[in-house]
Amino acid sequence: MNADSITRRTERDEVLAKAAAAKAVLPALRAGAPDRKNTVLTAAAAALRENASTIITANAADIERGVAAGMSGALVDRLRLTQPRIDAMACGLEQVAALADPVGQVVCGRTLPNGLKLTQVRVPLGVMGMVYEARPNVTVDAFGLAFKAGNAALLRGSKSARQSNTALVEILRRVLADHDFPEDALQLLPCQTHESVQDLITARGLVDVVIPRGGAGLITAVVTGASVPTIETGTGNCHVYVHADADIEMATEIILNGKTRRPSVCNATETVLIDRAVAKNNQFNIIHAIQDAGVVVHGIPAELKDICGQGLVEADESDWAEEYLSMDVAVKLVDGIDGALEHIATYSSGHTEAIVTKDLTVAERFTDLVDSAAVMVNASTAFTDGEQYGMGAEIGISTQKLHARGPMGLPELTTTKWVVIGRGQTRP
Amino acid sequence: MNADSITRRTERDEVLAKAAAAKAVLPALRAGAPDRKNTVLTAAAAALRENASTIITANAADIERGVAAGMSGALVDRLRLTQPRIDAMACGLEQVAALADPVGQVVCGRTLPNGLKLTQVRVPLGVMGMVYEARPNVTVDAFGLAFKAGNAALLRGSKSARQSNTALVEILRRVLADHDFPEDALQLLPCQTHESVQDLITARGLVDVVIPRGGAGLITAVVTGASVPTIETGTGNCHVYVHADADIEMATEIILNGKTRRPSVCNATETVLIDRAVAKNNQFNIIHAIQDAGVVVHGIPAELKDICGQGLVEADESDWAEEYLSMDVAVKLVDGIDGALEHIATYSSGHTEAIVTKDLTVAERFTDLVDSAAVMVNASTAFTDGEQYGMGAEIGISTQKLHARGPMGLPELTTTKWVVIGRGQTRP
Numbered sequence: 001m002n003a004d005s006i007t008r009r010t011e012r013d014e015v016l017a018k019a020a021a022a023k024a025v026l027p028a029l030r031a032g033a034p035d036r037k038n039t040v041l042t043a044a045a046a047a048l049r050e051n052a053s054t055i056i057t058a059n060a061a062d063i064e065r066g067v068a069a070g071m072s073g074a075l076v077d078r079l080r081l082t083q084p085r086i087d088a089m090a091c092g093l094e095q096v097a098a099l100a101d102p103v104g105q106v107v108c109g110r111t112l113p114n115g116l117k118l119t120q121v122r123v124p125l126g127v128m129g130m131v132y133e134a135r136p137n138v139t140v141d142a143f144g145l146a147f148k149a150g151n152a153a154l155l156r157g158s159k160s161a162r163q164s165n166t167a168l169v170e171i172l173r174r175v176l177a178d179h180d181f182p183e184d185a186l187q188l189l190p191c192q193t194h195e196s197v198q199d200l201i202t203a204r205g206l207v208d209v210v211i212p213r214g215g216a217g218l219i220t221a222v223v224t225g226a227s228v229p230t231i232e233t234g235t236g237n238c239h240v241y242v243h244a245d246a247d248i249e250m251a252t253e254i255i256l257n258g259k260t261r262r263p264s265v266c267n268a269t270e271t272v273l274i275d276r277a278v279a280k281n282n283q284f285n286i287i288h289a290i291q292d293a294g295v296v297v298h299g300i301p302a303e304l305k306d307i308c309g310q311g312l313v314e315a316d317e318s319d320w321a322e323e324y325l326s327m328d329v330a331v332k333l334v335d336g337i338d339g340a341l342e343h344i345a346t347y348s349s350g351h352t353e354a355i356v357t358k359d360l361t362v363a364e365r366f367t368d369l370v371d372s373a374a375v376m377v378n379a380s381t382a383f384t385d386g387e388q389y390g391m392g393a394e395i396g397i398s399t400q401k402l403h404a405r406g407p408m409g410l411p412e413l414t415t416t417k418w419v420v421i422g423r424g425q426t427r428p
Numbered sequence: 429m430n431a432d433s434i435t436r437r438t439e440r441d442e443v444l445a446k447a448a449a450a451k452a453v454l455p456a457l458r459a460g461a462p463d464r465k466n467t468v469l470t471a472a473a474a475a476l477r478e479n480a481s482t483i484i485t486a487n488a489a490d491i492e493r494g495v496a497a498g499m500s501g502a503l504v505d506r507l508r509l510t511q512p513r514i515d516a517m518a519c520g521l522e523q524v525a526a527l528a529d530p531v532g533q534v535v536c537g538r539t540l541p542n543g544l545k546l547t548q549v550r551v552p553l554g555v556m557g558m559v560y561e562a563r564p565n566v567t568v569d570a571f572g573l574a575f576k577a578g579n580a581a582l583l584r585g586s587k588s589a590r591q592s593n594t595a596l597v598e599i600l601r602r603v604l605a606d607h608d609f610p611e612d613a614l615q616l617l618p619c620q621t622h623e624s625v626q627d628l629i630t631a632r633g634l635v636d637v638v639i640p641r642g643g644a645g646l647i648t649a650v651v652t653g654a655s656v657p658t659i660e661t662g663t664g665n666c667h668v669y670v671h672a673d674a675d676i677e678m679a680t681e682i683i684l685n686g687k688t689r690r691p692s693v694c695n696a697t698e699t700v701l702i703d704r705a706v707a708k709n710n711q712f713n714i715i716h717a718i719q720d721a722g723v724v725v726h727g728i729p730a731e732l733k734d735i736c737g738q739g740l741v742e743a744d745e746s747d748w749a750e751e752y753l754s755m756d757v758a759v760k761l762v763d764g765i766d767g768a769l770e771h772i773a774t775y776s777s778g779h780t781e782a783i784v785t786k787d788l789t790v791a792e793r794f795t796d797l798v799d800s801a802a803v804m805v806n807a808s809t810a811f812t813d814g815e816q817y818g819m820g821a822e823i824g825i826s827t828q829k830l831h832a833r834g835p836m837g838l839p840e841l842t843t844t845k846w847v848v849i850g851r852g853q854t855r856p
Contacts, residue, residue, distance in 0.1 A: 026799070123799070126829065223655070224632070227651070261855060368459070371551070371554065376848040377849045379849070379852070379853045382855040383850075383855055384846070401636050401843035402659070415830070417799075417803060418803070419805075420802060421804075421807070422807030423806055424678040424681060426686075427689060427808050
């Protein structure tokens with residue numbers, strides 16, 4: 001047996017052993033009263049601040065390895081932990097402590113004709129796996145939300161953030177132990193090989209859900225390779241449709257905000273659909289404003305050449321499906337609301353689509369027929385976000401239809417059970 | 429290319445073409461007002477009754493093939509359609525028509541500080557696949573619930589019920605067309621080969637959810653082989669734990685009801701855990717009552733030989749995990765509530781577990797720590813059922829934790845979307 005296959009066998013054993021350990025601590029987590037959990041979260045925030053220099057030293061080693069391996073500037077920036085970023089992670093934990101505890105919430109209940117008392121109660125999901133890229137802040141966010149919802153977290157972070165994640169998890173596990181919670185409520189999985197992801201997502205009977213967080217490739221690999229339940233998050237090819245009867249100034253503001261506020265996030269606007277009926281001058285104004293903001297327009301030359309001039313990048317089929325995550329946008333002219341609906345149905349990733357219109361009937365048709373997690377009228381796609389929606393912190397934005405759709409907060413990290421109280425009833 | 433591979437290619441093409449056709453009719457289904465849908469369901473019930481002789485003739489051909497192929501009596505009985513059974517299917521459709529329409533229900537909503545009006549609304553899941561065995565009634569049930577929830581149904585029934593299913597689906601599609609709904613809201617998939625199931629459960633982008641309904645083998649094959657979302661249903665290794673402080677007469681009634689009422693259904697009691705502290709005489713009474721009812725006891729001879737005599741079947745490890753679905757039950761002595769909890773955590777399928785006790789603290793501990801879809805105190809496991817819970821008809825009982833847990837009615841066949849109404853808001 002060569003060294004590689006020994007690494008694999010060892011990794012697989014480690015993943016399964018950690019998953020079993022996570023399952024074993026669930027009763028202790030289920031029994032954790034809200035106050036006790038909140039004390040842990042607040043203490044964890046303090047511990048991160050106290051140990052900032054340890055974290056920064058570990059992170060520096062990851063950065064050094066990354067730079068030596070030729071990691072891009074953007075990735076290095078994502079990986080880097082600084083004093084303010086550590087403070088932001090700590091604040092995140094304090095915010096989670098302040099949120100309502102989802103465990104034990106009664107969703108509904110009734111007394112049946114035979115006197116049985118039926119209650120549907122929120123309970124933890126159980127063992128929750130996360131697979132993510134080189135963003136060490138996800139380590140802390142995922143722990144905070146998973147722990148508050150009564151779940152044990154198995155974190156499979158990127159190899160390039162290994163030392164940062166190790167330092168963070170050690171600190172957090174110490175806090176758990178100090179407060180009489182099992183340390184194995186939080187465990188970091190091995191990340192030497194890609195296959196350790198496979199070990200996690202096929203651990204049926206041990207793992208209750210895996211949430212991938214990262215680029216489209218990572219998400220597709222996890223969702224298609226998993227035999228445990230998964231929640232698909234985050235790919236956002238968000239559209240803004242400017243209807244014939246739109247306030248053009250409002251449309252321009254909404255497009256600029258959705259595209260340029262933070263181009264790298266999943267709620268950024270990626271495609272603008274302009275109704276052919278929008279008067280020619282207005283179309284000019286919108287597109288020139290986009291270009292003036294430094295955004296590169298991808299479109300069909302026959303439609304846009306006169307307006308964009310040399311600045312136009314010729315679009316092909318792939319542009320309509322593209323999540324640029326950059327200062328690029330696809331622009332297309334469409335024939336009325338039906339043209340817009342058809343384009344969206346064909347190319348949308350089901351995240352967020354917006355219409356700008358003053359027409360009530362058209363707005364209603366758009367909200368009824370667009371099949372996405374969020375459908376907006378006269379608002380920026382950038383609003384699709386757990387904090388903006390008033391849900392507190394979010395673990396990601398689900399673009400699937402089962403279990404959770406849109407921003408996922410604490411309740412989405414729980415399941416329910418039916419508690420039935422009788423006095424000896426049997427079924428006729 | 430041989431005949432088999434041509435069949436396969438043709439089947440695969442047919443599954444994908446039908447899935448695409450199903451996706452194409454979704455806007456028409458989403459636009460279907462509750463009244464119009466209910467008219468279709470009532471007309472469908474009438475059409476089944478009117479065409480009963482056509483259905484029975486088609487069914488007779490399936491039965492004849494089954495008998496010739498040596499199908500067991502129990503399976504033939506499950507496959508057989510009679511006048512009363514057709515009437516029962518028709519009544520089922522009428523009951524679904526009478527239920528509240530889940531589409532458009534507002535789950536929650538709020539106005540954000542910036543004035544955005546946020547509403548979470550129930551919408552159809554989309555294209556719903558069902559994979560099931562030789563029970564033609566599932567064809568009608570699945571259509572009724574899927575259609576009412578605004579979903580297009582792709583039904584992959586058993587090859588042995590092919591002619592029955594074809595007759596039923598033809599009748600139902602004609603009713604759809606007569607009421608200006610697209611026929612492709614209901615389609616029967618080819619069933620010549622097992623691989624056509626694979627075609628359905630890997631049709632990512634076309635199929636929104638697949639629900640398997642049948643034995644454990646079918647369910648595991650669908651859930652582990654799927655790359656589209658699935659909902660696991662129905663395996664029920666349900667436990668009754670008789671606590672030291674139980675009313676023994678009540679315990680006996682609950683066990684007999686759970687085991688003998690309908691032994692072949694998933695909410696039947698399969699394992700009885702008797703506390704060692706239950707006085708010896710009482711233990712005798714319970715077990716003798718089980719045997720007197722004609723139930724075969726599987727257990728550990730050292731524990732039960734004295735009570736059961738020759739009637740005891742020696743249990744091995746596999747008995748604790750077994751879903752007998754017959755007049756058999758596993759019986760085991762356990763040490764207190766912790767012994768019961770541990771046994772259940774190890775062997776339960778997560779369906780329904782019950783405790784019989786008069787002790788409040790013990791009852792609370794049991795309902796808190798048992799991690800199953802339903803946890804009952806002093807009631808028969810037979811109560812886990814959509815109709816019993818007051819939800820109306822059910823499509824199955826989910827034993828997974830994501831999306832739906834326990835009986836799944838109409839709301840569980842929908843998802844939600846966020847509708848956001850603004851007046852030009854952008855995000856700072």
